Amino acid sequence: MGRERKFVVSETSIGGGEPIQTEVLVIGAGIGGIYAVHRCLEEGLGVVCLEAASHVGGVWHHNRYPGARVDIESFDYCFHFSPEIYRDWQWSERYAAQPELFRYLEYVADRTGAIDHIRFNARVVAANWKPADAEWHVRTDTGTSYRARFVLMATGNLSAPRPPAFEGMESFRGQIIETSSWPGAGVDWRGKRVGIIGTGSSGVQAIPVIAKDAAKLTVFQRTANYSVPAQNGPMQADRHQAVIDDVLAERARMMDSYAGINALIREVRPSTDYSPEEQQAALERQWQEGGQGMMAVFADQQTNPVAAELVSEFVRSKIRQIVRDPITAETLCPKGFPIGVRRLGVDTDYYDTFNRDNVELVDVKADPIVRITPNGVETASGEHPVDILIFALGFDAFTGAIDRAGIRNEKGEAPTDRWRRGPRTLLGLMIAGFPNLFMVSGPGSPSVLVNLMLMNEYSIDWIVDCIKWLDAKGARTIEATVEAEDAWVEEVAKTASHRLAARIPNWMTHQGEDGSRAFIPYAAGLKAYRVHAEGCVNAGYAGFRTSR
Known part of the structure; x- marks a missing residue:
């Protein structure tokens, strides 16, 4: 299935030199990263994807432990954006095992051409916003640098492992x-x-x-x-x-x-x-x-x-x-x-x-x-x-991968610096004070409560449409306002207030040092979330600030 596989570029084969310029820089080549590259290519946007591992797949590349398989039925847990891809891939089991899921994601990356725009063995260690350029300056662990107008964090909610810490x-x-x-x-x-x-x-x-x-x-x-x-x-x-x-x-x-x-x-x-x-x-x-x-x-x-x-x-x-x-x-x-x-x-x-x-x-x-x-x-x-x-200790959920990328705005702040009482985002897509930085299925979106295949498709469609809108408007940057972010944090808390999961400590709740507790995902689900996200768009991206 798919086209003939081309040589896959590892960043170690690129080396240092002048920063590589691109319009969109995607971080992570799992489910979200593959689809983000595809959508950018579809819209004619220049795109490069950086992946710390040697292959696509995200968690389905790393989680190769015996017995690993999806816990949502295979005909749901796959991309639905392309009827042709859906038709041509035949699942063997009701719940696909890791090797099959990994092959599927490789197949989609090949079939869409996304594979040619992914740079492997490239771990992002620093990403700094430069207001004079209205660009993100990004550096990887190999020393290669990039300059990008937009950065898309497609690093997943469950991708940063919780390290074991036992004496001896x-x-x-x-x-x-x-x-x-x-x-x-x-x-x-x-x-x-x-x-x-x-x-x-x-x-x-x-x-x-x-x-x-x-x-x-x-x-x-x-x-x-x-x-x-x-x-x-x-x-x-x-x-x-x-x-x-x-x-x-x-x-x-x-x-x-x-x-x-x-x-x-x-x-x-x-x-x-x-x-x-x-x-x-x-x-x-x-x-x-x-x-x-x-x-x-x-x-x-x-x-x-x-x-x-x-x-x-x-x-x-x-x-x-x-x-x-x-x-x-x-x-x-x-x-x-x-x-x-x-x-x-x-x-x-x-x-x-x-x-x-x-x-x-x-x-x-x-x-x-x-x-x-x-x-x-x-x-x-x-x-x-x-x-x-x-x-088998699980993950530093939601924020682990964001923290490890070394993201800093013009004030030197990290995205999670103001998250002492829980994540603060607008729609789980952007953070106030961080222009042109998008998260895919981030905290404050339905994320882990829903089918992440669909959630990633929806988030990325929203983001790419936003970039197209900015270009049509002649705007260079976009960021969430503090007021809109505050209002969304309250909305997320309100939708979770009736759920038992919000009242009992678990991996989906943020425990503040002051004893506060915040439920991280948007608990009202995908349909209700879309009402808010599409209402924002229909109101001219209400809650977001743009500049030329």
């Missing part, structure tokens, strides 16, 4: 691996003692696969998380064909929904509308269906503590049914927070894995990790010998 790590004689940067050459854990720290979404996918061939797998769990079966299988040809028949209509239908995920587009009623027997029947049907639909069995489960506990206890009951040892089962049951507050795991045989004789669960709340030793992991109760130690 340097003394460990075995192999240390992070799921977020799995070695490209692979890892041979067959017949070895493996320890894995972390039972979030990466952990619940990796643990069943590793357990099959490891001599022993020791799972160190800090917080039990909810997970539901994927019920994965071959791609359902009829459902895929139904989209192929009119891809753009499907795109519009999904854009007009809360999350842009088919499993969540359905008529549901509050839990109180059902009898207890009907409630259990609905939950059982969803368990057998599998996937993210467990987040929307009842209309009120994200806002009503009673409804949330109903769904949560159903999942706990399934854990107790599956896991034969009652103590292990109870340790695996999430407590103290309802389903939906933290990221829901979508797994294959996760809970059943703890019935294996070679798998041990260590509850590090009851038996905390003291240090990493030369031979393994020492907890309060003693040492657990391992040959391979895997960290």
Whole structure:
């Protein structure tokens, strides 16, 4: 499929010299970066994309851990902007695995021609706004410099790994691996003692696969998380064909929904509308269906503590049914927070894995990790010998990649300097005081609450249309006003106020040093967000300031 692959330019082959001039500089060649380059080319904009890794793919390049796969059905989790690309790529599974997702993103980058405008092995270390030039001056770790009128941060919400910080790590004689940067050459854990720290979404996918061939797998769990079966299988040809028949209509239908995920587009009623027997029947049907639909069995489960506990206890009951040892089962049951507050795991045989004789669960709340030793992991109760130690600790969500790019405005401020009480953006797209700097699906947008494929398409379409509008207007720069940013921060907080997830500490909430708490994504969903974003455009980009 696709055109013949050309030589891929690594920035190490470019070298230093005079700054390279471009109209748009895209940072990151994952889902958003690929589409951003395509849209810029489509509109005749000069564009260069910088990618720190050696390939496209973003998280689907780095997250090569065993069992890694998408948790949204494949026919949703793909680009919808091109009916031809959608038709010509055939998914093999309902939930595509990492190798297939990686090949897909390579295919789209080739097919659109975006690949020719991406510079690999180019990590951005500094980006400074120069008002005299009305340009961003950007430098990479190879010493190559760029000058660009616009910078698009397509670095993703979950791309900056949270580094492990345990005493004694340097003394460990075995192999240390992070799921977020799995070695490209692979890892041979067959017949070895493996320890894995972390039972979030990466952990619940990796643990069943590793357990099959490891001599022993020791799972160190800090917080039990909810997970539901994927019920994965071959791609359902009829459902895929139904989209192929009119891809753009499907795109519009999904854009007009809360999350842009088919499993969540359905008529549901509050839990109180059902009898207890009907409630259990609905939950059982969803368990057998599998996937993210467990987040929307009842209309009120994200806002009503009673409804949330109903769904949560159903999942706990399934854990107790599956896991034969009652103590292990109870340790695996999430407590103290309802389903939906933290990221829901979508797994294959996760809970059943703890019935294996070679798998041990260590509850590090009851038996905390003291240090990493030369031979393994020492907890309060003693040492657990391992040959391979895997960290599945997740990401420095939302802001990590922004902070690491060394962005500074004319005052020397970083984008997050004023974020002590939570992220401050306008529509999750721009930050006051940072002209011509755009974020793709940034904090204050629906971002991680919705289908990020669609969210990236929508954000980038908005950004490219804005650049075209500026050119038609004869304006050189655009930035958010402080007043509009303040108003949007209040709107984001208002839409989250009724959600249980905004009241309980989790990775989607910002915890201020003063005790404040702010829910980071825009919680009203994609459809409501589009009303605001398009209303802004229709009002002549209200809330933004332009200059010539």
